[in-house]
Amino acid sequence: MSPERDHRPSPDALLAEARREGRGRLKIFLGAAPGVGKTFAMLETAHERRREGVDVVIGVVETHGRKETEALVAGFEILPPRMIAYRGRSFREMDLEALTARRPGLALVDELAHTNIPGARHLKRWQDVEDLLAAGIDVYSTLNIQHLDSINDVVEQISGVKVRETLPDSVLAGADEIEVIDLPPQDLIKRLEEGKVYLPEQARHAIHNFFSPGTLTALREMALRHAAERVDRQMVDYMRAHAIPGPWPARERVLVCIDERVEAERLVRFAKRSAERRGAAWGAVTVETPGSHALTEAERDRIDAALRLAVQLGGEPVTLQGDDVVETVLAYAREHNCTQIVVGRPRRARWPRRLGRSVTQALIDRAGEFTVILVGGAEEPRPAAAAARPAPAPAGRLWFGGVFALLTTLVATGFAWLIDLYLPIANISVAYLLAVMVVAMRWGRRAGILASACCFFAFNFFFTEPRYTFAISDAQNIMTVVFFLLAAVLVSNLAARLRAQVQATRESARRTANLYEFGRKVTAAATPDDVLWAVVHHVAATIHGRSLVLMPEGAGLRVAAGYPPEDRIDDKSAAAAAWAWAHGKPAGRGSATLPAADWLFLPMRTGRGPVGVLGVQMAEDADMPSPAQLRLIETLADQAAVAIERTTLVADVEAARVATERERLRAALLSSLSHDLRTPLVSIIGAAGTILSYDEALDAGNRRELAQTIQDEAERLNRFVQNLLDMTRLGSGALKPRVDWVDLADVVAAAVKRTARLARHHLVRVEIDPRMPLLCLDAVLMEQVFFNLLDNACKYAPPGTPIKLWAMPTPKHIVIEVADQGPGIPPEDRDKVFDMFYRVTQADSQTAGTGLGLAICRGIVEAHGGTIHAEPGLNEAGTSIIIHLPLPPELPTAPQGAD
Structure with missing residues (x-):
């Protein structure tokens, strides 16, 4: 230890x-x-x-x-x-x-x-x-x-x-x-x-x-x-x-094997008691083999009842598919770490189909490391022999199968007659065997055996000596017809078994395709309404009944979707749905809670909790889905819950993104207000207070300087408010350019004049190509664009450096560029600088800005049908803001000045 x-x-x-x-x-x-x-x-x-x-x-x-x-x-x-x-x-x-x-x-x-x-x-x-x-x-x-x-x-x-x-x-x-x-x-x-x-x-x-x-x-x-x-x-x-140390034995798990026998429920109760005495987990397993299709409705009901009882007693019901019952059970037991297997005692009176004498004995022989518990005791009364046999097929189906067997025998006899003309008699049996196989695969074992008998007598009557009589004179022919009969019966059983396997495979494929189709539908649905419609439509088609989905609304539930369309349910069903939502368990028709309701309600849950309730209503003659149907519906409900949650998460992510963006804008706006609005106000208040307090002591020069400070800061505050108003108008779509034919040189000159005081420490150079045509522009808005660009260049370019503004026409558009020799814009920020309130962070820069100037420029330029972007300046020094405007519909020649 x-x-x-x-x-x-x-x-x-x-x-x-x-x-x-x-x-x-x-x-x-x-x-x-x-x-x-x-x-x-x-x-x-x-x-x-x-x-x-x-x-x-x-x-x-x-x-x-x-x-x-x-x-x-x-x-x-x-x-x-x-x-x-x-x-x-x-x-x-x-x-x-x-x-x-x-x-x-x-x-x-x-x-x-x-x-x-x-x-x-x-x-x-x-x-x-x-x-x-x-x-x-x-x-x-x-x-x-x-x-x-x-x-x-x-x-x-x-x-x-x-x-x-x-x-x-x-x-x-x-x-x-x-x-x-x-x-x-x-x-x-x-x-x-x-x-x-x-x-x-x-x-x-x-x-x-x-x-x-x-x-x-x-x-x-x-x-x-x-x-x-x-x-x-x-x-x-x-x-x-309390974490008290002690010997902890390995956890045991009990597995009970059930079949169609009447004592199946007794086995389940025994397994429950055995597991409870050992403090072990337990489950119930049944194996569907190719022969399961021959079970009667009563036998199927016994298996379903035993599985339901296992659920009620706290066990885990499992339905497996396989050809070998013993190997399938042992493989499941090994996979799930089961230690004990409970089986019923072998039956002596009837040929076992699933867990009878031979299967039970084989399980005991091959159990190996497992402990097999054989439950004996007096066997419960069985139905009468006639009732114990599989329920007869519908009379119509038997009749059609018999007629098909006779017709196939006649056709096979015709082919055999042709074969007899050219080949030895031994090859004639092949035609009859083929006929038996066709009948068995089409109509099942009984029709196949009937076809075997018909072919046997036809073969004996028409092709064995003496012909046209049922007597056989040659001993070799006796062995031929006997072996033919055995072969025909064997082929009939093999063909019928193959048919059953094909049917089981089709059923399994149908269930898999059902889940795949449902997953494809809900994955393709983009909105919650599309998902809900796909859910109710697919579930209704699966159970051949009706379905609806209820979602929480306020303090209760509402019908979110239904197929066929349904928007209301009765009070009993509403109470059952509310209980299923509150407790996370099935309620309603066929369940143990509020069974008087017309609907069965299943909660739709994910890892985050319940998202809704799925209601199903079976056909008139069905009270409760079978365990297989119920597991399929529960799987569909889980997938539906995940799909609904997916659409909800998409909406939540979008809402979170919008909220984050709103918070960023709010923080940027507050930051701008705290600096760009407060700073000029402080300067104005300080200058005005100095004039009021020291009016007599101030000379004309000082008084003029303070007045100039008030004017500069007021203009700065005015530009800030104007930018906010322009940005608001751009966001609401209220800013519409009022275009007219204008000379670009006049617009640029007005902007340069407005920035005269801001650019007093810089040399502004304007170069406009003489071939520049008249442009269809809103002169006021474009003047604001050039003013913002020049203002931005004056803030970041070192004093004494030139600022260049040039424009020229090209065959495709008008190119305008404003270049400075400032620190430049990092490559990763060149697109972001045109976003609202975005400012490039520079460790050695103390320049204030709101992050609105370039955003307003982009809005105005795009409103004129143009584009604007930032590039590095000449020799990778400074920044160049480049504007492309569309050419005017006509290109009138610019007027030439007179001497």
Whole structure:
């Protein structure tokens, strides 16, 4: 053993503790049989809790007329029951909605395994308790051991009584506390005789049946054993939660193999009990072989019922496909680390089709490292021999198959007649074998065997000596026709098996193609509405029924899409959809929750949580999809959830991008306002304050300098506000050029004049080609462009350096360039400088700017149909802003000046 051990709590234990947060606590008073005092003990404990200050409310308590129990009920607040009408009568049920709204600290709910009257929210009372626990309400309840689903068949075998009201073992396993109320069998029988359990007439009948000493002893043993097993699990959970070191055995996994036999459900219950005793995970597996198509509807229903029972008991149902049942089961067991395999005992009376005698024996022989548990016991009654056979095919199909076999035999006889003219008799059988194979592949095994018999007699009658009689004179011919019959039957079976394999392959391919087609549709859908329409249309086509998708809206759900188009559902279906959304479990028709609804609702979940609810409505004669259909629908629901989330994420990413861009613009605008608006205002206020405070002390020169400062800063502030207004007009589309024929030289001269004071430390050179034609421009806007470019050049070019503006026409456009000898613009920023509020960061530059000047220039130039971009200056020094404007529709000659 390693000297150091990991003393950290296990992740499973921490996860279990996290899941308990916010939930109510469930305490179950467990008894071996009615009358041991479970309700009495529950009420006594509740009185103690009430004396401690806990708010206790009775949801439902059944006293059964016992005076001692009725005396304990007094003093508690009793919630009025809900009256439900069913088949012309009124029944009292616990008012779950009122109890949840009341929100007591502790609710008393008797008889946990009780079945609710149709019309209640849930099918079972234990599901009502789950809702109370989810709402954070503690619950006390009572339960008899015979109501556990996994020991239902054992109780029936012991007592001879079939218990109808059962609940999943997971309910008892999930209880936070269990208190066993034990009473010796003789004491319980004495209470029964005294009339403290049932009425006298019922008591006498019960003593001779369910309440016999042997039955009560067996039930008592099961109750105590379940309690002991739970105590052991609690000890292990405690050790894991508190990181107490100890020997941890490898986790076991039980796999039960089920088939179409009537004892399949018994195998599932045995596997559940076996796994629970070992604290192991478990699952149920069935193998579909090429012969599965021959199963009757009753046999298919048994397999489906066993798989559903496995789901209810907490197992994992799996359907596999394969030719070899044993190899398929062993491969799955190895892949999933199973340690024990549970199978039924071999059958002797009938030829096994799936897990019969030969398959079971082969599994035992080839198990190797696995432990195989062979479940024996008395075999359950089987149907009569006639009923046990596969259901006959429709009469029409049998008739057509027989006619086709006869016609094919006639055709084969004609071909054989031609063959007989040129080839030996041995080759004639090939034509008949071909006919048998065609019939078997087209109409199945029965028609193939019929064709074998017809071909055998035709071959014997027409082609063996003496001909045209069924007698055979030559011993060699006897062997020929006998081997022909064997070969024909063999070919018939092989062809029928091949046909079954082809059908199974087609079904598997159909399911795969269904998922592929669905994935292709939802992947191609770009918008949420397209995805929802693809989902409902594909699901409806898959189940040959109706489908709809409900999405959250406000505090409820709305029908987002339906096929056939549907925008409303009834109240029962709406309640089922809301429950499926809230709890993340199926609800509605065919499920255990709100089964009176017309729709079955499946939650659509992803890693981020639920995104909606998928509703399906089967055909009129189908109540619940088969396990295979349900798994396919659940897979479609998961893919639909991912597709819906994908479109949601795209919208979220776009919204995040817009929000980020908005935040960047806001930050840039605030930065500009804080500097470019505040700085000139400070200068103006300072200069004006100096004039006011020292007016008499200032000479004319100082006063003129301060006034000039006020003017310069006011003009600077005006340019900033004008840029903001221009940018706003550009963004809203309100800035429309008012073009007219103008001389570019006049526009440039006006811009240079406006920048005279800004460019006083620079030499501005203007060179315009004399061939420049008149242009269709908005003179005011283009003047603003040149002003912004010259202003930008004056800010960054060193004092004393020249700034050059030149323009010339080309055959394709007008080229205008403004060049300076400043630090230049890095290559990665040359496109970005024309974005709003973007400024090049330079470590040695203290020049302020808003990042709007060049953005306004681009907007105005593009409004004139031109382009603008930045390039490095001459010899890679400075920056050149180059503008391309379109040529005017006509090129009038510029007027020449007169001498």
